[in-house]
Amino acid sequence: MAVRRLAPKELQPASFTFTAENLAWAKAQIEKYPPGRQQSAVIPILWRVQEQHDGWVSEVAIRAVADLLGMPYIRVLEIATFYTMFQLQPVGKKAHVQVCGTTPCMLRGSKDLIEVCKHRIHHDPFHLSEDGNFSWEEVECLGACVNAPMAMIWKDTYEDLTPELLNKVLDGFASGHPPKPGPQIARQYAAPVTGPTTLNSAAKADANGKSAPAAPALTDAEPKKASESANVQERPAPKPPMGDATATKPPKGAS
Ligand code: FES
Numbered sequence: 001m002a003v004r005r006l007a008p009k010e011l012q013p014a015s016f017t018f019t020a021e022n023l024a025w026a027k028a029q030i031e032k033y034p035p036g037r038q039q040s041a042v043i044p045i046l047w048r049v050q051e052q053h054d055g056w057v058s059e060v061a062i063r064a065v066a067d068l069l070g071m072p073y074i075r076v077l078e079i080a081t082f083y084t085m086f087q088l089q090p091v092g093k094k095a096h097v098q099v100c101g102t103t104p105c106m107l108r109g110s111k112d113l114i115e116v117c118k119h120r121i122h123h124d125p126f127h128l129s130e131d132g133n134f135s136w137e138e139v140e141c142l143g144a145c146v147n148a149p150m151a152m153i154w155k156d157t158y159e160d161l162t163p164e165l166l167n168k169v170l171d172g173f174a175s176g177h178p179p180k181p182g183p184q185i186a187r188q189y190a191a192p193v194t195g196p197t198t199l200n201s202a203a204k205a206d207a208n209g210k211s212a213p214a215a216p217a218l219t220d221a222e223p224k225k226a227s228e229s230a231n232v233q234e235r236p237a238p239k240p241p242m243g244d245a246t247a248t249k250p251p252k253g254a255s
Pocket residue numbers: 100101102103104105106140141142143144145148149150
């Protein structure tokens with residue numbers, strides 16, 4: 001991994017101000033945490049800052065986040081420079097392409113995807129294309145290995161790529177009509193590429209010889225949506241506390 005440093009001084013803006021909408025949003029995030037724990041909101045707020053500031057985080061923005069959260073500047077700097085989800089220098093206006101180069105993607109052809117980026121965007125990562133619209137980098141596993149090789153652009157993943165399909169994806173961003181995120185082939189999410197292999201024989205007869213009704217075909221009409229955050233995952237409802245079983249029992253020896 002490349003050393004992650006802030007952009008040189010000549011690229012740094014002189015100031016950063018939260019938009020009214022983003023400031024209100026940031027304050028709402030902070031309120032989710034108990035008093036004294038407001039620093040826990042640092043990552044979502046940095047992400048919002050990055051979205052506001054053309055896809056990258058500047059030094060003044062890091063200071064603004066630290067001031068908002070009452071954190072030492074160095075702590076926010078450490079976080080911004082540690083996580084590769086934060087870009088520290090200007091990126092392409094239309095797309096910053098993060099190509100996964102970890103083993104499953106590498107075995108499935110990520111090197112060819114990187115060649116596309118080198119030819120189409122710039123020979124070197126983190127450099128803007130001539131028109132300033134694109135940039136690229138190689139990243140470590142982005143968690144979509146089943147659909148290798150893949151790339152992430154902004155918040156979305158584009159999966160099951162070939163050089164031709166990556167070119168199509170980039171054409172979409174160039175024309176302002178990005179394609180549907182997710183698999184770029186006829187695959188449903190991460191299901192087997194040859195189609196479902198289990199629970200697909202609806203015609204199995206039951207003990208009385210009757211056939212089970214056919215299950216509705218799975219459809220993939222809806223574009224892939226950003227996944228729910230962890231705090232809205234389904235989980236079992238907590239059980240109410242048990243009553244005090246001794247409360248209704250008569251004391252020992254009482255008749
Ligand atoms: S190895 Fe590429 S997404 Fe996991």
